Amino acid sequence: MKNKFKINATDVILFLLSGLFLILLYTAFAPCGPKEDGSFMRCQWAWRANVALAYNLLFLSLVHLIANRPEVKLGLSAGIVGIAITGLLIPEKIIGLCMMDTMRCHTHTKGGVYVFSVLILVTVLADIFLSVIKVKKNN
Amino acid sequence: MKFSTKLAIKNIKGHSARSSALIILAGLLSASVFGGSLIVKSLRNGLHSYEQRLGADIIVASEEAIDSGKYESILLQGVPGYFYMDDSVIEVIEGIDGVESVTPQFFLASASSGCCDTLVQIVGFDPDSDFAIRPWISESYDGNINDGDVIVGCNINIPDSNRYKFYNVDCNVVAKLEKTGTGLDSAVYANMNTIKQMMESSSQIGFGYFEDVEPEHAVSSVLVNVKDGYSVTDVQRNINLGIQGVRAVSSKDMVSNIAGGLGAISNIIGVLVVIIWLLSFTILTVAFGMIVNERVKELAVLRISGASKKMLSRILIIESIILSLIGGLAGNALTALIFFPFSDSLKLSLNLPVLIPDFSYVIVIFATSILTSIVICAITSTVSGYRITGKDTGLIFRDGA
Numbered sequence: 083m084k085n086k087f088k089i090n091a092t093d094v095i096l097f098l099l100s101g102l103f104l105i106l107l108y109t110a111f112a113p114c115g116p117k118e119d120g121s122f123m124r125c126q127w128a129w130r131a132n133v134a135l136a137y138n139l140l141f142l143s144l145v146h147l148i149a150n151r152p153e154v155k156l157g158l159s160a161g162i163v164g165i166a167i168t169g170l171l172i173p174e175k176i177i178g179l180c181m182m183d184t185m186r187c188h189t190h191t192k193g194g195v196y197v198f199s200v201l202i203l204v205t206v207l208a209d210i211f212l213s214v215i216k217v218k219k220n221n
Numbered sequence: 222m223k224f225s226t227k228l229a230i231k232n233i234k235g236h237s238a239r240s241s242a243l244i245i246l247a248g249l250l251s252a253s254v255f256g257g258s259l260i261v262k263s264l265r266n267g268l269h270s271y272e273q274r275l276g277a278d279i280i281v282a283s284e285e286a287i288d289s290g291k292y293e294s295i296l297l298q299g300v301p302g303y304f305y306m307d308d309s310v311i312e313v314i315e316g317i318d319g320v321e322s323v324t325p326q327f328f329l330a331s332a333s334s335g336c337c338d339t340l341v342q343i344v345g346f347d348p349d350s351d352f353a354i355r356p357w358i359s360e361s362y363d364g365n366i367n368d369g370d371v372i373v374g375c376n377i378n379i380p381d382s383n384r385y386k387f388y389n390v391d392c393n394v395v396a397k398l399e400k401t402g403t404g405l406d407s408a409v410y411a412n413m414n415t416i417k418q419m420m421e422s423s424s425q426i427g428f429g430y431f432e433d434v435e436p437e438h439a440v441s442s443v444l445v446n447v448k449d450g451y452s453v454t455d456v457q458r459n460i461n462l463g464i465q466g467v468r469a470v471s472s473k474d475m476v477s478n479i480a481g482g483l484g485a486i487s488n489i490i491g492v493l494v495v496i497i498w499l500l501s502f503t504i505l506t507v508a509f510g511m512i513v514n515e516r517v518k519e520l521a522v523l524r525i526s527g528a529s530k531k532m533l534s535r536i537l538i539i540e541s542i543i544l545s546l547i548g549g550l551a552g553n554a555l556t557a558l559i560f561f562p563f564s565d566s567l568k569l570s571l572n573l574p575v576l577i578p579d580f581s582y583v584i585v586i587f588a589t590s591i592l593t594s595i596v597i598c599a600i601t602s603t604v605s606g607y608r609i610t611g612k613d614t615g616l617i618f619r620d621g622a
Contacts, residue, residue: 181377181378189565197563201558
């Protein structure tokens with residue numbers, strides 16, 4: 083039987099959130115630039131790691147959007163959960179940010195990463211829930 | 222599960238677009254109450270904390286420091302600054318009638334390489350005479366503050382080594398203070414000897430902070446407590462008249478300036494919340510009315526099948542409660558998700574002290590706002606349901622409305 087191509091609301095939300103997250107990381111959520119001597123503060127590395135993860139998120143959510151089979155979507159969603167959790171841990175646990183909580187990396191970057199990571203996590207968990215139901219139905 | 226509840230859930234699932242629209246409206250209603258209350262309470266807490274941290278009846282600093290707003294910037298935003306006057310003013314102030322106690326404070330901005338990749342405000346105080354900072358520090362640290370010891374505000378993270386270096390002076394971090402929501406959260410506190418060492422060292426390195434004041438005779442501000450029975454305003458006036466080049470301001474005046482700004486923002490938020498409420502209430506009333514009108518035949522079929530008017534009303538109320546509960550939870554969760562990580566941004570952009578209320582208060586307003594949303598949705602759906610269930614079933618099928 084030929085599978086009917088269908089895009090779910092969670093697929094679109096996931097893709098839009100990932101795209102918006104990447105754009106905002108370069109704009110509103112970007113940390114301070116290099117110091118006067120050209121060296122970078124710690125927040126730059128945390129930000130770069132999050133940007134790399136955001137590219138991965140965008141790619142996976144794009145594949146998720148065009149994937150047809152619920153089993154494939156389920157696998158992609160599991161990957162997205164891992165990336166979103168890693169993104170959440172980068173600012174405070176894995177790399178860390180600058181020493182002052184009033185600096186841009188704390189007031190903008192960290193908040194943005196938290197908000198988008200949680201939103202992506204919630205969306206992907208909802209998608210997993212729906213995919214599991216579909217997989218069960220198919221079986 | 223009761224039949225009416227089952228039917229309500231099936232109705233919600235069966236009309237996902239309609240249900241989503243109502244969830245968004247209920248979410249908006251709840252989130253506006255939750256978010257508005259959270260912001261107003263945080264600003265009020267911040268003002269209270271600011272008032273507490275001033276810790277003196279009168280603050281005396283150089284005219285330039287007060288008039289240019291440097292002093293206020295340090296307290297409110299934690300913008301590192303420095304200004305000095307000769308410590309001979311302490312003796313003069315002590316001699317003014319009505320002055321009970323005085324204590325000096327020293328402000329020094331760190332070099333950027335110190336601890337934090339940016340400038341940090343270093344505040345020095347005299348532990349023997351201090352009555353403003355010590356009570357606050359004692360909430361977090363009971364021990365002695367020896368030479369070379371520093372205490373950091375809650376916005377400064379402590380390194381693993383527990384040590385910082387300011388102007389080549391090696392310092393040991395002994396405690397981290399509780400959050401106050403003011404600029405003082407971004408400061409480092411040290412006793413007089415430690416800060417004098419830093420001052421001397423900074424002069425030797427070539428930082429020209431002190432201009433025409435000798436570093437060993439420099440103070441940034443003097444905090445004054447007034448004796449009982451004396452008017453703060455009179456003492457403040459006497460200081461202003463008696464000492465050239467300094468400005469005395471009362472804590473009340475400093476707080477009332479902030480309170481004015483806070484009042485204006487609270488009013489704006491209050492008006493916005495009321496507007497959102499009125500809009501949401503009107504839209505929900507219209508929406509429930511239209512939905513019930515659209516479902517008039519469905520409800521009439523249920524009536525013919527034996528459902529009582531009470532049961533139909535119950536189905537509509539259960540539907541509205543479920544939708545408003547989901548909307549309220551989602552709206553409030555989203556508000557919390559945005560508010561908490563960005564509270565420092567809010568503080569910086571409003572230029573006001575912001576102190577997030579404690580967890581129990583947040584839970585209370587979280588629940589109250591959802592409850593309000595549920596009650597409003599239940600009322601609007603009850604009113605719409607009452608209008609429809611009052612119609613004759615036969616007429617509904619005959620007229621088609």
